[in-house]
Amino acid sequence: MSKSKFRTDFKIVRDMEKCIKCQACARVCSNDAHVYDNESNSIISYNDKCVGCHFCEDLCPTGALTIKRNIPEIKFNSHWDSYSVYNIIKQAETGGVLLTGMGNDKPFKEYFDHIVLNASQVTNPSIDPLREPMELKTFIGKKPDKIELKYEPYKLEYNKPELKIINYKISTKMPPQLVLETPIMFSAMSYGSISLNAQKSLAKAATEFGTMWNTGEGGLHEDLKPYSKNVIVQVASGRFGVDIDYLESAAAVEIKIGQGAKPGIGGHLPGEKVDTEVSKTRFIPIGSDAISPAPHHDIYSIEDLKQLIYALKEATRYQKPVGVKIAAVHNIAPIATGAVRAGADFVVIDGMRGGTGAAPTVIRDNVGIPIELAIAVVDQRLRDEGIRQQASLIAAGGFRSSADIIKAIALGVDAVYIGTSALISLGCHLCQKCYTGKCNWGIATQDPYLTKRLNPEIGAKRAYNLLRAWSLEIKEMLGGMGINAIESLRGNREQLRGVGLSELELKLLGIKHAGEAW
């Protein structure tokens, strides 16, 4: 049988009236989809090579290019869609596992789109964020079970016995906290999976805005040390880049157990991507594979998890919050409470829409549960057990707008991590080819020709803008509900109503159906 032609996912349409043959497209496409032919003085485009990143389209000075989706028209079959058919063909040819990047793209139910927010009318006035202060400040870390006050006699400068001043001081020692100006942080994305310019953009934006970015499991590059006051560093099973300086330089430490895009699967950065700089940051030789085993082989139980949490707390002298990141899976509620009882100061739940630099497609698209349900059941379980205050909850995995975020907070999280949307702010067009290392937008690549396309100053500005825009929108929505501090919305599920959800779904989400009053 002849080897099949590659399935063409996209069609490159060139408007010949507009094209001035400047060859910009031919120069920039890292997938060689446009080639300039000297002899005929024409540009030939190969549909089969295009991944649909829309870089050339954006770059073309005359707007001559349009990239269109091209669905192969096999005979209509509602069961055997062309996606499945072409995947089988691919695997018949290679015998390999299908790889992909970014998050689950399957049409699972979007619970956020079935939840609506409340607003004040008449009886409780709404607040105008333009003239009233609105507090988005968020504290991440363990909160004390109670606040204890100590009486401290107050010495008056001159004796006035009729003046009695009762002076109390808080004697409870506050565990270490991260202070965020907005409940939005940038997700873990390692240097190696994304470029240094991409990481720098996020690091700078987070620092300027007063929130956190996250190293992922790839170490902290020297150039990013100036942004270490705002960094959460990850400790994963491969321990890449982890040493005492790394732990000490950070604002908080996060143990990575799982990732929403690939629960139960480890990480694997191929040797080709381990260049000099990545090697220096991960502390591994140039060109060697960086393999993060699926489990931490020193953690087989909650007891073992506790041991690592406390090893990190001891190493950092109890000065920093230590958290645990887990993927949202069926047993998420008991696992999360286990992590809290093991001493985690924050727990990150990563839902099934969470992105990745590379994952087996079959895992990404079929493993894990929606983040909305995970948030609701974890928050409820922690409350039921009376330990919700012992750890902050952070959700991650596919937040598309400030509306998704505010709904997540009302469902019960303290803050969210954004990854995909942060990369979109830097230029990403979700072509899902991050694993190839040829990202035309200079994000998921280490090729210097491509990475220099992302200017970290401009990137930082754009990522900052996204944080600003979403924070403003959250303030608007909060004001509409008559709430002036994000703290008062946390787990305040009365502000939410479901539309078109079953009784069981409503019960799991802990919300009423639209139409039901308080």
Add this chain to the structure above:
Amino acid sequence: MENKNFVTIDANGLHYKVLNEQIRNTLDQKPNIKHIIINNVCGQRYIANGIKKILKITINGTAGNDLSAFMDGPEIVVNGNAQDAIGNTMNSGTIIIKGSAGDILGYGMRGGKIFIKNDVGYRVGIHMKAYKEMFPVIVIGGEAKDFLGEYMAGGLLIVLGLNKKTFPVGDFVGTGMHGGKIFIRTETIDPRILGKEVKSGKLSQEDFVLLNKYMQDYCKIFNLDLDKILKSNFIKLFPYSHRPYGRLYAY
């Protein structure tokens, strides 16, 4: 005393948090201290965690879990046994255990040396890795249980099996191994106990130089006859490929 530059701490009945705070305070108050002696240690965890300094710490008793995790520099001598996860993600320094140690010793270890007089438990040397001048070495005088050197990416593991009648290593040696070397003092090895990513062979000239170097240190510490040990046969285990997962994926 030849030099007063040491401090003794009595760990009797102390919670690990209190004990470790005492050690840290000692280091803060006396930055030039060269030696800390801790007596009556009875399983206290996390001793010398994250300490970045050159000094000696002597532990009299049984060292608890995660001794020397993230450690960078010190020399630790345990006059007794040690529990699990010793030298977790350690960067540099030396750990000498004059008894046996438990499971997952040297997890993700990047540099430094661990010398154990007797036996170790399961999953020892997982994901050890080397980087530039950093080269982690573990020498085990007795035997090691299953999953030795799993996912090993660099460094050197030596198992001597001294005074052992049974085979000195357990099953699944070097599963997922993609770098580094394991030397085992034995005449033969049953390939069925090896992970499928590992092959066995003879030591090269270069390997003997390495073996000699670390065995000299080891024999000096534990007062053993170097020549006698070096006369035995050693088998080397090393990975087939540095890219065990390279051919797993479709285009």
